[in-house]
Amino acid sequence: MPHPLDEAIGLTPTGTNTYSGATHPAYANMVGPFGGVTTAVLLNAALLHPSRLGDPIALTVNFAGPVADGPFDVEAVPVRTNRSTQHWTLLLKQGDVVCTSGSAVFAVRRDTWSDQEAVAPRDMPPVDSLARLQSDLLPPWVRCYDMRFPPGEEPFRFDEQAQQNSNTRLWVRDEPPRPLDFAGLAAICDNFFPRIFDRRHRPVPVGTVTLTAYLHADAGMLAAQGSRHVLGTARALHYRNGYFDQSAEIWGDDGCLLASTHQMVYYRA
């Protein structure tokens, strides 16, 4: 049996740079699919492309409009291939309507001086000491992840007690477990609930308009992480008249930074 994520991001080639796919009920959100799975679908179109060079290091996805339940077409065009980098433009359409646009950069990495400047939180409680987020009343996609938040950092604390910042952490992995790969990591980049919920402790209408992910992990780091929980850390900088940003990091359980990700989110307060 394939993993539901592999079913959800599965694509069938229909031409040189085009594929067909379909939304998957397991990854449904409030309206249309979970943005992380749409992100992984667009990345997968480049990953599967016969002209692919290297591995993804950066990805931007713009959520232009909702994706309706059902089939869609994906276009992935390698607009420029250099010796060690490759630039892609990405589109997801339903009929003639652009639902999602984006771009990706792939690269061939070479062993050289490397250094992680950022440091993972030292005081995160161990995975096994935390309970899994109860997701019965949440959109279906949340049940595709095992999420564990420390006390006081749980999402959806809608008690109207606004807090000073939106910093939260969690342990997260695919459910059922799935060995981490580039598509799975890209999907997890959109796992962080809207920071305005944490800041205001109040539900408001929200929607990600654009997401950028930087993938620091190579295939070896992903393989070393396997299907164990990764550690996520998130915060926002500025909520202003309808749009806020949020940034997050995804760390391996050895403290290695696997990805950093940023998004702008629409909100109605």
Add this chain to the structure above:
Amino acid sequence: MPHPLDEAIGLTPTGTNTYSGATHPAYANMVGPFGGVTTAVLLNAALLHPSRLGDPIALTVNFAGPVADGPFDVEAVPVRTNRSTQHWTLLLKQGDVVCTSGSAVFAVRRDTWSDQEAVAPRDMPPVDSLARLQSDLLPPWVRCYDMRFPPGEEPFRFDEQAQQNSNTRLWVRDEPPRPLDFAGLAAICDNFFPRIFDRRHRPVPVGTVTLTAYLHADAGMLAAQGSRHVLGTARALHYRNGYFDQSAEIWGDDGCLLASTHQMVYYRA
């Protein structure tokens, strides 16, 4: 006399979604133009477009290959326009070769609950207490800015004394002074010298491969800032086998966050 930045980002319409422009010697970098001016050129194509809705809130520019000195063509396509958001795809070409690709999100903001969660540094020395960066030996574009770094945070300290982090701050404005607008702010988003120089105190070959900017400022905030120096803060998270990320914030001199920006940079160590 137009400001050199306005000359550099000037575009002439050549069709529905196409423009012609040219590189400007004042904004030359080591190879080709300063990435910030290319970023501003792509944004300007959408800003000038007759179908434009609202103001830019997000922008991604992928530096696919060098821009040769001389003319170029720019394509800005509004791929989807909603009630309050508009999604653009952007391309800069020379002949049939894609030099730069990108995307932008424009939006109509509405007055609502707003809050800045991030806090500007409190101990930055005043602009007038700091000397302007000497740029005689640096690429031409650096002379298009008045940059002032606190002691110990100056760029290009190539004494091989690696430091623990790459955090630096500066005051910066256009030189000659120019009232801040969206294009000028987008250009400043690429003003931060490569973090690896600050981390290692050693020159290495570098090049930005992709840049994302989130514009938190609206036209009123830009007008309030005028042509005075803005405050920049920057850092990196992870240098790994040829690519590192860096993030930066651009603050008004009243402490208001005008923009946050992120990039992935190629390096050879």
